[in-house]
Each structure stands twice: as C-alpha cells, then as structure tokens.
Amino acid sequence: MDNPVASAAAPERPEFAQWLNSLDVDQAQTAANVLAMAELLGAFVTVKSLANGRYVYASKGMDMLFERVESTIAGSTDADLMRIDEVQAMRRVEQAVMAQGHAVLSEHRMELGGRRREFSVARMALGGEHVMALWTERTDERHRETHLQRALQQIEQQQKTMEQLRRELQQGSGRDDVSGLYLRAQFDDQLLREIDLSTREHREFALVLIALDPLPPANAELGEEAQQRMLEGMGRMLRANTRAMDAACRVGPHHFAVLLSGVGLATAHARMEQLRRQCIAQIIVLNGHDLGLSLSMGVASFPHTASKQEELLHASQTAVQEAQRRGGNQVVLAPIPFATEI
Template sequence: MIAAPLEADRSLAVADVAIAASVLGLQAQALQTLAQQQGWPMAVKCADDGRYLVANGAFAALLGRATDEVVGRSDAELFEPAAVPALRAAEQSAQAQGGVFTSDHRFEHRGERREFSVLRVPGTGAGRALLLSVWQDQQPLRQREQQLAQALAQLEQLQKAHEQLRRESGEQGLRDQASGLNTRAHFDDQMRRELDLSVREHREFALVYMVLDPASPRVAALGERAHACICEAMGRLLRGNTRAMDASCRLDDRHFAVLLSGVGLATAHSRMEGLRRQCATQIVMLDGERLEFTVSMGVASFPHTAHGQDELVAACQAALSEARRRGGNTVALASIRFESS
C-alpha cells in the first residue's frame, strides 16, 4: 500500500512517498497516513549517516526551513546542539527495539521552548537502514491541560465560596445580628440536647439568665445607638467567657442567657461573678462618650436546683428576679432542692 500524497502545503513528492512506504512496511504506511490526515510533521532519514531523505512541509515548518533545505541535512545541522544527543539516543533505542518506539523531547528551537512526542519506526531499503519519524506537538495538549487545571481550580474556588456562603447563611439564621449570639430557638434546642446528655450520663450543667440593668439617664438619653453598642459589647463578653461546649443567647431586647455544660452551681456562680465585674468595668465608647452598663444574673443548675427543663427555667427566672430585687449588678443563685427522705 502506498500512502496518498499530502495537500500542497504539507506534501511530500509522490515518488518519495512511494519509496518510503515501500521500504518501511505496513506500520510506517499507517503512520504516514495518520500524519497525512492530522498534518503532523513527518520525515524519513538514513539511520547510517543520520541525514534526512524525505521531509513533509509540516516538518520543514517545524524547523523554520523550506523542505529542500531539510533533505540531505542531519539533526546537528537543523536543531540546537543541546537537543541532538537526546534525538540520537531515541533513534538508537528505536533501532534496537525494532518496532514502533515513542519518546518525548523538550528543547529550545529558534528561541522558543518546544515539546514533542515522536513516534519512530525503523526499516531498510536499498541496502540502507531507514528511520521514519512522526512528530506530535504537545504544546496544544499542555495548553488544554493548563486550561482544564485552571477551570478546575476556579470551579473548586466557586464551590468553596458557595459552601462558605451556605454556612454563613445558615449561621445567620441561628444568630442574633446585633450581639452575634445564638437565637432563642437555637439556644432552646441546645438546652434540650444538654438536658438529655446530662440525664444519660448523670452529670450536671448550669443555666444563667441575665438582664441589662436600667441605663443611667445620660446613657438613656443617647438612645437606640447606645443600646446597640452595649448589646454588641455584651455579645463579645459572653463569647469571650464561654467555651466551645457552652452556649450563649440573646433572649430579647435586654435579656441574655448562658448554658454552661458540665458545670455545677458553685463553679457557674464563680464564672458569672467574674463576668459581672467585667461588664461593670467595660469601656464602651459612642461618639466620644463612655457608656457604662451593669447586669443582673440568676443562676440555676441541673439537677441540684431543678429536675426538668421547665423547672430549671423557672428556678433561673426566680434567681434573676432576686438579683434585680437586690438592686441589680448582682449574681443570685437558685435554691438547692432537697429530696425528702
């Protein structure tokens, strides 16, 4: 079988195609046909002296030469010196293997970095060892791989951004925007889980209700902006004084709550007394004005002051009322229940 001549801009002389195909056999003919269809650079050289006998237009264009400037020359005359040893080594491997041999080559040519995958098929003709080579430019493939990698990276970034937005959206539904604390509904869910856990594991936890004491006339005169600043400060203090296992909540405009996991009444009282002092000494500024505020707190615990959620809440509210009755800026404890024998 003789390969058909290529189009004019990438053609071999018909006679040269016939000669190359007849001496190199069916494998080479198939490669010639494929190169012809794909427009790949292709050449046949004499393996004995390394000089090219046939070159198509694409191979000549690869070298930046006319076809007649390639035929009769060797790699040393056509390629940069650094590329020649690797080309020669690949040709020797192809001849030693005796079949289709593929190798990759990266080299500088005419000031440009090039990368090719080269298929070589050895053969004989007219008493000479011949070598057919078909060159596949890897640059378009590398560009596609790079574009794909960039697209995948962008997709990953979009997925991360979407996930972050989803988490933030979910958290916004669970948090009070002014204080950054949990909403009442989310806090109640956490308290139910804590109660179930404490019942199963026979451990204690504490519940604290607190309320902002009435503002001084000067702070009250500053209006809603002052109140918003105080609520924001209260949120920071609660977050800073609770652990990851605890939960804090803004119940309404002036009321807050804290759930202290695994903590008894005495420990809860000590921690809340420290928080009360921080509130009383906290510096909150608005338009150059210092805003003072204090809080009243009521502390109850499970199971020492209550045996269920409703009882616990009632005990906590009663303790808070006692703190307010004492004049505010106070931590009051719920009464411990004693079981009758």
C-alpha cells in the first residue's frame, strides 16, 4: 500500500516518493514536514542513501548549486559532484551522524563554479539507511564577517594611536594617564568651589557619579587590557560630551564623576541619558572584539537633592548603586527630600 505522505509530499519526484514509501508513516511525516519548512526558509535539502551513497532527493536549490539546469543530482554520488577531499569530509560527518544517533552540524568549504563557497550543513539519520541534510549557504555572511573584522582591526589601531598621542600631549598635566581626566583631588577641589559659587549666586548644579558595568563573561576573560581599553573609551566619551565649564574626573578604579555647572536635575538626566546611549553605540576594540561600553549613573542636584558636600556625594552614590541593582545600563535620579511640617 502506498504511503499517503509520499504522494502528498513530492508527486513530481518519483525517486523521492519511492524512498518515502520505504519509511513508516511517522518517519515519512517527519521527513516531509522538515523538507517543507526548510525549503520555505531557503535551505537546500538532500536525502542520501547510505547503502550506495547516492542522493535519492535534492531540492531545486541543490540542483542549481551544482549547475544541473535540466536534471537533478538525485541518483548522483558525492564523487560525481565534488573533489575528493570534499567527498571525504562529507563521509566523515555522515559516519559521525550514524554513530552518535543525533543531529550534527558541520561547516564545509567547496569550489563550485570557480568560486569558493561556504556552507553550514545540519544532518540527521532517517532510519538506518538514509541521511537527511539541510544546507545553508554562508558565503556572503562569512565575507561580511571578514570585512567587519578588518574594520574592527583598523578602529583598534586608530584608538591605540590616538591614546598614545594623548598621553604624550598631557604628560605633566596632572591628569589620569589612562582616561585623560582629572583625578580625585582636583574633583574634590572643584566640587567645593561649585558649592560655594552656587550658594553665593543662588543657582543649581548637578553631580553625576558613573560606574562602569562589568564586562560580559566572554570579554571579561580578556583581563586587565580590556579594562584599560574601557577606561580609555570612557575618557574619550566624557571629554567629548562635557562643556568647558563642567568637570569630568576619574574618582576610582572604575568610577567617574561629572559636575554639570548651572544645570538642574531634569537637564542633567537628559544629558546623561544621551551619554548612556552614545556609550552603548561606541565601538571599543581589543583583539578584534567589540567590548561594549555600559554604564550605571546616579544623578544628584544641589541644592534640591542635598545642600552639603557629604550629603550630595552620598545621594549620588546611592543612586548609582540603585542603577547597578536594577541590572546596570541605567540612569537613576537621587530623590528630592521633602521637609515635613510639624
């Protein structure tokens, strides 16, 4: 009795229908469903007999790949289509599929039509006599990856050159060697001056504390050099996004502070949110890896959040910790206390 799945799945390919008829109903249904979904996604599909090494089915995409315009590769063997080293690679993976009893994904490079092409091939056993393979071409994707790596290498070299020039220019300036920003001592002096000026002139300013979020595990393994690149990148971003009247400083191993002169809480929040977004888009490269720059920020305002130096620092530090508690990559405003009447 004919398998109903076979006649529904591939009436135009008798050799494939014959193969499906050799399977039980469940196997045939699975095979037909996988083939239909794969071809909708543009994958090339083959089914090969292990008994004689011949393809019993090949989607039209495979026929075009091997330049079979008026025929199909069904009935052919790998030796009819490929070089000997490519045939051997195919055979090794098929043997692994049958031995392991589960799907196996492999990568293959082939010379087709005078062009080097790359494929990801997922294989699974169908019964004990056939192997189904889904071919996905990766040639253009691999080319894009290669171009991206070259671009990242160029960016990395440019960043190294810029940082070396910066260090040479700022020698003896009292700035941090790594970030190029003022150090904690200058920050404390500037904060006192800003409090005094704002008190006398009855104006406000904002204090922003910034913490570098931890690197993702894959990048954290790059070690101290990765941390240095992050600090350099943070320095570049703060120097480019603060005014001459502001003060950007490195106040700890992974912490920074920014004084925004004459700026209120709402404006400070908007500016730091813009900086956060720019930092996410910033490319910081080490050994071909984009490290990513993620920040947690706490924004406090004088005199609305606090009117004393210690209280202002504490408020912004608490806001930073809250940003980190929420998972990082956040800008958190310190709350404005409201006096209660007795």
